[in-house]
Amino acid sequence: DQQVKQNSPSLSVQEGRISILNCDYTNSMFDYFLWYKKYPAEGPTFLISISSIKDKNEDGRFTVFLNKSAKHLSLHIVPSQPGDSAVYFCAASRSSGDKLTFGTGTRLAVRP
């Protein structure tokens, strides 16, 4: 039972354009949502998070949007850079301090 889903396994974007990565979840108990970035042969690194009391959080080129009614979140990267090429995982947890549940990941390729 995949509670966090990333339906696009890969995405290719031109440098300078916007990258939009999507994530859907099924568990209405999730209260915190996070995005992680992973390069090959390295551990995932935290990118940005959002609490369920917000619908948007921005940090530099990265913005996460949360639509609670649709159980959907998205990560926008503007402008995209070649160094953004990596696998992106969305993750969710309940506010009770529960573990993170991860999606299957989306591989982003930013073309120069």
Added chain:
Amino acid sequence: DVKVTQSSRYLVKRTGEKVFLECVQDMDHENMFWYRQDPGLGLRLIYFSYDVKMKEKGDIPEGYSVSREKKERFSLILESASTNQTSMYLCASSLPLGGGNTGELFFGEGSRLTVL
């Protein structure tokens, strides 16, 4: 900076061998986790621990056990390795949720295990 260190980056073991994967964190985090990453499956939680000598099963605990004798160290044990345990293993630590903390996980660099 938080440092999560995994003892081995690459291991090759034979079927039936006992395998120990060690993880140490230096930020006094209460929570520690073991995940495995496989293509198309994302990161799946094997075991986690919220305190010393405490452990909880994750989503795929079968074939694994863990040990947390000290707060900074969390070990993953494969009692009898099998080929379907060939994977990238990722250790992580975090503070508990609450008090403005989102429970962000800090990951180690991973241990690539191949079971022949």
